[in-house]
Amino acid sequence: MPALKWGLIGASDIAATRVIAAIRASGGDVVGVVSGSPERAGDFAASHGLARFTTDLDELLGWDIDAVYISSANVWHYDQAMGALGAGKHVLCEKPLALEAAQAEEMVKLAEETGLILAANHHLPGSPLHAKTRELVAAGTIGTVLSAKIAHAVLLPERLRGWRLGQGTPGSGVILDITCHDASVLNPLLGTPVAVTALAVRQAEWNTGGQEDAAMTVIRYENNSQAPVLAQTHDSFTVGYAGTSLEVHGTDGTIQVIDAMTQDTQGQLVLTTGSGVRSVDVDCSEDLYVIGLRAFTAAVDGTGVPTATGRDGLMALKVALAAQESATSGRTVHIN
Template identity: 25%
Template sequence: MRPIRFGIIGTGSIAQRFFAGLMHVPNATVSAVYSRGGAKARQFAAVHHIPSVFDELDDLLASHIDAVYIATPHPSHAALSIAALKAGKAVLCEKPAATSLADLDEVIATAQAAGQLYMEAMKPPFFPIYQLIRERIAAGAIGEVHFVRAGFSNPNVPAGHAVLDPAQAGGGLLDIGIYSAFLAVDWLGAASEVHTLGRIGVSGVDTFASLNVQHEHGISQLYCGLDIAGSGEALIGGSAGYVLIHDKWWNPAKATLVTAVGEREELAIAPIGSGLNYETAHFCDLLRSGELESPMMSHAKTRAALAMALRARETLLGIAQ
């Protein structure tokens, strides 16, 4: 396997987790890091022994890297992805891939025109336990899937956090809610109707949302919030049973499969590393093989999940106005 050299854009907590996960990905390294102003990048590089530090994006993109991992605030994702793709670099971009469908469509069109790999870093489907669940369902363990229920709500967000800042595209829907939107799309297809109840908090972001959604192949019930407590379980319901993925389902380690006649099967695979290593390993394999899109995290799934979250968000913002 040829080595894959990453350049990290951004130096926050998710970038720290990405670096930690990379220790578990064969033949992949971080060769460079960039942040505006450069001070945080230099500190990050010193801690992690990264050889190259840049305080200009163009210099990072002109360097000898194969791909970038984008770990910056939500509103910058699309523009950074487009710049990297135009510079001939593959892109692994943190969720959400963009904050509007128009921006996402431009990213995807740029990737296709440039002939470069682009993938949203949506981690759940790459965990080993999720892969096992997919195998069991594909083998007919719970029949045909027609229902998904998932969500999480965390009231312990500290004041000043980016998720509470409307200028940073904050709110529960584009933060933790995008995971549940992906889960629903992954099993049920794109949404045709999105019915939303919820509220906007004092800072102007969605602090709670409850969604009932009609999809191509079934119905989902989803919720996310920033001001009440809620468990992080997910249920995938089929015509002959269901799978319950235990808290926190987006970092899945345990699940229970129950058939229609009451037979139970406990599934458990403890993840290694930070968990981000699974999506990164998949991305590296795609890059080595010359693929331009992931079959597991396709551009269509990224778009369908974002469209769903944005429709719900627009509903709540419209009600608030």
């Protein structure tokens, strides 16, 4: 197929550091960018070799482009995605897809009705480590799955300590930033999330925005007639000296994935069963965003599916919103 022509909605850090290069590596062409600030839009276009820039979303949607990548503030995702889909553009949207599940449902429905691709830019489900974990679980290698645990406690870089921690900023906080990534990994692995219990706190002295920067959750999963599965997550912006990991425990074994939850995943998968402990070879050499952009391109071509579909993004959002509500209310929240 011809190279996908892309427009960027948002002159963001993630677009600059990850996604532009991934689009180009996957064979795509980035035409231009829209940003609320003309100076930022112009500087961003110049820095990344983009031919066009604008402050008008409708102008961008009128360009000769096939798809948009949305990485603006979370509060704008819904309106911008609906506008892009309405203009006949495929959409790759940063997580969370929206700030309300009903909005994300509308996005998914419109994409399905128009035959366009809507995907969430959850980079982790496409990781070869997580793909191999799903493969081992599906093959029954560890028997019936009983529980899972994710450690996703990291130190938020100083350059990103802005809107993510603003108490009055819609879509801020560690849960919508990190816990939804956990859900994007756990959901396809464990089944249907049905209930969430969570606690969230503010820990860092440098966190002057007031929003919670650390959270723990317990999520109940159900999968057909099997026994329920419990998953635990620890998500944080405040931990500087720990690796990330995923553990999956079954009746016949345990899978441990070391360095499992970062953008640069050079991790290790260890399988423990009655036969002993062994490392499972996994090629982690490819950039996760390139994997995701290649899958998105294949989906547009009709030869594949995104690593995280719009519906996958919706379910990850539902888990995160339930965790937020639980942390605020002190109650277990059930997911519809």
